[in-house]
Amino acid sequence: MMTLFYLILILFNIIQIDSSLNTCRQTFGPNKYDLNQLSNLTILGEEKSFRYILTPCGLVPTNKCGSSISSFEPGMTACQERIPDARFESAMGFLDGYGKSPNLLFNENPQGPGTGIVMIMRNALCNRRERFVNVTFICDENIKQPTKMNVIEGPICKFKIIVRAAEACPVKEGITGGAIFIIILFVLIIIYLVCGILYNRYKQNQTGLAVIPNRSFWLLLGGMFVDGCKFTWNFVRNCAQRTFSSSASYESV
Incomplete structure (x- = not known):
């Protein structure tokens, strides 16, 4: 009987506990998306003199955001680093549940059904006003576990980020x-x-x-x-x- 108990205990340890954000699972018509598949990645992009770091649906590693004389706010999912002196510039967005508002907003990619998902972050500040970050995850079966993204700022404090990833494609139904x-x-x-x-x-x-x-x-x-x-x-x-x-x-x- 103890053998069976230990086998069950081992199974509990090898099966991944799903603690990911439910908000990162979205359904639009027949298409289901799960950006939690990207929550263990650190995706980088540069624009002018800044580097941008994004961990979709996860906490961005603060050691990637540059040095800071003050402590980092909890819940950051993206940050901005000043490249010349490797200094932390600002937070780009926060996950839901950390006291920031509004919550993350999701839409399907306007290019068409099944082509990806858009995440909008508006809960961080930019020059003491709202920072608007539009992250478009484009379905690309040829790019798995992406590490790079394209970042464009314009007008000021409004950012457009594009990430191409196979994980941004509709999820194929399977056994849980x-x-x-x-x-x-x-x-x-x-x-x-x-x-x-x-x-x-x-x-x-x-x-x-x-x-x-x-x-x-x-x-x-x-x-x-x-x-x-x-x-x-x-x-x-x-x-x-x-x-x-x-x-x-x-x-x-």
């Missing part, structure tokens, strides 16, 4: 990590039971219910399941009876 875990767990339980029964039958010469491995545990588990069903049924029935009694009393009044 949770479903894979359930399938593997089910298969392991079947293997455990079959091997245990065969061992008890032919090695231990057990018969009847005695061939079930760890029989006392499974009987206890079954009893707990039955007790849980009874408790749930009684709880629902009592709630229904109280509701019916209250309604009847109200109508009589």
Whole structure:
């Protein structure tokens, strides 16, 4: 039984826990996009005397943003660095959930359905006014894990960024990590039971219910399941009876 427990524990560790931003999963018509696929990347772009660093749907590494005499604000997903002296210039945008407003805004690429997704950031300041950053992620199957982006500023404090990436293409539906875990767990339980029964039958010469491995545990588990069903049924029935009694009393009044 301990072997099965350790196998389950290993599965929990190897399956990636989905802690990514739900806002970075967007659906437009039949097309589903997931920019969380880019959240582990640091994408760079330059324009004039500035370098721009973007980690889509993730926290940008502050050590890439240049030196700063003050602490960085939490939640930065993009930053601006002054190239000549490698000095931090300003934040370009923040992730949702860090107290900045408005939240990130997403639209499908205006070039047409299935061609990519647009992310708009307006929650950082530029010369004490709103900074507008339009990031267009263009679907390009030939570029995976991009590291470069094109940046254009104009007019002042309004930025247009273009990122070409295969990860910006519509997501192809597939089996989820949770479903894979359930399938593997089910298969392991079947293997455990079959091997245990065969061992008890032919090695231990057990018969009847005695061939079930760890029989006392499974009987206890079954009893707990039955007790849980009874408790749930009684709880629902009592709630229904109280509701019916209250309604009847109200109508009589």
